[in-house]
Amino acid sequence: MTARLTARDRWLLHALFDHDVFTTAQIALATGTGTRSTQRTLRRLYDLGVLDSFRPYLEVGSAPEHYTLGPAGAVVLAAERAVDLKALGWRADRSARIAHSPWLGHDVARNDLMVRLAADHHTDAARRLTLWACERVCATLWGDHVHPDAYAHYRHHPPGDPGRGGGRAVAFFLEYDTGTTALARVDAKLAGYAGLAASTHPPTPTLVLIHTSTPRREAALRNRLQPTATTLGVPVATTHHALTDGGSPSDAVWLPLAGTAARTALLELPTHYRHPGPAPTAPGTWTPDPDDESNPGALRWPPAPPLPPTRTAVPGRGRG
Template identity: 30%
Template sequence: MSSLPRGSGYPRNSAKGSVLMPSGTTDRLRASGGPSEHLLLLLNDHRVMTTDQLARATATPARTVLYRLEQLRTAGLVDYDRPGRQRGSAPHHWWLRPAGARLVTGTSPADGRRPSALFSAHAATITEVWLALREHGPAVGLTLTGWATDRAGWQEWEGSASRWGGASVKRLTPDAVLEAVLDDGQEVAAFIEVDLASMTQTQLRGKLDRYRAYARDEAWRGRFPYCPPLLLLTTTGHRAVTFTRNAARHLGDKSLPGYGRRPVGDFDLIAAHGRLVVAAAGCVRDPARAVTEHAWTLTDPEAAEVTLTAICTERATTAAAAWPAYQRQEAEADRLRRDDTLRRIRVRPRPLLPLLGPAAVDLVSYLLDTHHDPTDPFTPHLDTDATLDALAEWWRRSPRSSGDTPALAATLTRLHQQAWSHQVRQLAHLATSTGEDRPAWYAAAAHLAGRRLLTPAEHHQLGDAPTRDAAQAQVWRYWQPPGHRDEATAPTYPQWRDQQVTAEWTHLSWWQRQRTDRATLAAAFDVEHLTACARCALTIPATDTGDCPGCHHSKRLPHDQCHTVTPLTDLIAALLADTTNDA
């Protein structure tokens, strides 16, 4: 029961100018409410109701309702009028006095003045529509769950910004807002407009323009399951058809693009969901027929008249069909935001370093590499999508909570160790299965020894890397001895070395030749003209100052120190000692 303010009395009828002391009826209403308070609440909700309507709404005999209303009128809480005539059988149209409104709401929204005949007829007609829905709706699969009239049903929203800047507050003022459920449990809603032939088609078009703005701005989102249809109840079928034809011209109402020509896509489903549907029926004097029969004319001139339930069902079906499209659209928008965030991280990963640490940043750079090959044995099996989703969400969040960054850094570091261990074990398997020590594998081992992951481009070619002999042949293929420019006649290094050693040998005296080994001269010649890669021990001419063609290392050793290079097996053994067995 509504809270009831205490007072010393209520004015009776301002037209008579008398004042009544608190009556027993008012005291009882303050104390316990009951049937009389129910009548006050109904009048507060519907503004104007006839005696018959109040009787039907409360399932009470009309004589009993009239008796209670007369008591409330005597207490100065309600009053009535008989629009158009004061005698005869015209029905009583009841409304709240300020005291009655104050009694049920705590405020006094009613001004107490006698409503005009047009207002009373209009409000009573809206109430009759509500009663018809209550009484006949369940039989046709439409169970009323909500009904808001006057200000309770008005819709306000911020429209699109004007060219001068800022957003304008817009308002839609339907006569009533219908909310109901279908037999299958789907929620439906509709805007009800009642026309008693008091508005011209130009005025109706202006009302339609406000509904178009409401649909265009999507102001229904978050309030209704779809854009509620505009349902006009008017006096004749001719007025209904004229209104819907005019509406069709202003709405540009056509079948959605693609229907019958191409498969319906998400854009079509979403457009149908937000489309303003307009229908009209010329039976405002008989609302029960508008609820139960094929009485509604649509904007499509070729469509037959349909039922109110069919209109609501079509809207609910459209909303249900559009829901997956919205989910896909939202998922696509999330994916684009995620990809944009990850793209910026891939271009500039350095800001992550002080927050997440070098291991985490190395993993992120590896995961964001665009050259991944899932079939490559060196590619670790990680939950990449979930990891990158968490990273993108963390990076977009501002401010970040104190627990987010350490937790993410720990997760990425653990995954880095898992990926690093996988690549080490794969390199060990590659070396042991072939029994070789290809120069490119030295580079991979040195890379992993720095606790860095091999990039997809680096590990993709390891299985097909040149053997040591092939890499050495590559070195000699492009070598030319000094003084030789014709590749066709240029000697190989061994040939050139033998020529030079032989020339030196012939210049020695007999006594020197007896004490000098030709192999010693050849070894000294190699030390002078050859170097060794400090990483893979590949032999490289001293005149070649570029990186090692086998492992791309830049440092060199004297040729006679190539035995000091750590063997590949020892390098891999040291790496395996630091691996983990994380799956």
């Protein structure tokens, strides 16, 4: 079976292990392929047992197919990582647990936002989401301070720029707010971000993006958070679903909490704050090197790349 898996198939297994669930449309967007081609690929992987799938119940209409890591896919990942399924953290009831999770809608919507950000690269090769760390990785690295829904690096390199000195980049934590959490609870999270920034020398705050449900909810959040963010020195920007639905989250949809009245593009947000930077990690954290005793901060299994490898022609097998 493993001989029938392409490099892009394997990428999907790793991505589903990280992010739990994607819809057909999200996978098509991430891979840059048409819906029918994506459906054929997913059906093949489902028939192999590499993927599992379900459709959530809706009182009106029908939900899209949702895909999760299947039992054969978990075996492949465990073999690649030289561990058993228990050590991998995969359970036989994983798909059922995801399907019936009260957080399913939240997780699918968060993944949709991040996938659309990653897909910018398909229309503009100078733009790339270079890192997307899932909630589980964030808890491992920064759980003593914060529990964001994601952490990411996004950059733009002009044509011909080798990636040194030119271009722009932004690192951010994402809080995906569906409007059901008490404002006081959201406000209390800022103390954790301030504490994380203070753990470095000199203190380096990391941008916190809050995506919420409606304009009214965004206004309420901003009124509640602004005094706290100003006092603690936490750089925060907000947006809401109507502004990001169907477009790229990198567009001018973010409103800094720093008093400006203008919506700002993602890559412009750092200019509104004093020296924001990436979240603190040990050197080599994002590099897979679990046996390097000199680098205890390295993750055993770093996040999957936000996009699959480029398609390449393989002799005798078509495109992989």
